[in-house]
Amino acid sequence: MRQRRWWRSMGAAGMSEQRLFEDRAALDRSLAEHIARQLQEDIAQRGAASLAVSGGSTPRGMFTCLASQVIPWDRVHITLVDERWVDASSPDSNERLVRETLMRGPAASAHFTGMKSGHDDADHALGEMNAKLERMPLPFTCVVLGMGNDGHTASWFPRAANLQHLLDPESDLLVGTCNPVTAPHQRMTLTLAAVLSATDIILHITGDEKRAVLEQAAEKHYPVAAVTGQYDNEATIWWAP
């Protein structure tokens, strides 16, 4: 009942499937189990699996649950949906978050491809990163996106000068850069085309404020609307209060 109400209120442009939970612990557990199942199935089918994850505060608990899932992690290739252009030792580094919370216990044997390199400017690292991603098992088994209250997902920030380029569904490029107006740090990010090519796109959000932002995404042309109804491969929304 609750699920149907929210689904209807998102309107015609927001037809994504939703998984709604009573609390964040239940969401973290179920999402981790779902991802582990997807990875395992892909390993059974093609011998390897790939996972692209976001940073920020939302995925921490889920990463901890996922790290303890027992699957053949040495067949899993992990990368980032986006990275802030800071050193990997910075508290703002998504690579650091993934290394500290996800790549532990059984998951420590997964292969990891970070985005941050020694280049001062992320633009200079694009070719190299694109080539690294092309060597991963593609398409991605799962891409886990977060969302900010400004309606960004990945590092597709509203009002960014090159937003249209990042959101080109036909782009041949897997990665681009972004200089956000609404957030600190230059970013490197998967493109919309790379995300749409994934087998399973997951939008992991929590709280009533984000839910309200998402409900208005299509109407307000927020970047996150690119994965919730404009194209055939929509994200599944995983939410808890």
Ligand SMILES: O=C(O)[C@H](O)[C@@H](O)[C@H](O)[C@H](O)COP(=O)(O)O
């Ligand atoms: O590095 C980043 O900034 C992200 O990957 C970004 O897209 C994130 O998912 C959202 O900003 C949500 O962040 P919170 O979970 O902290 O709200």
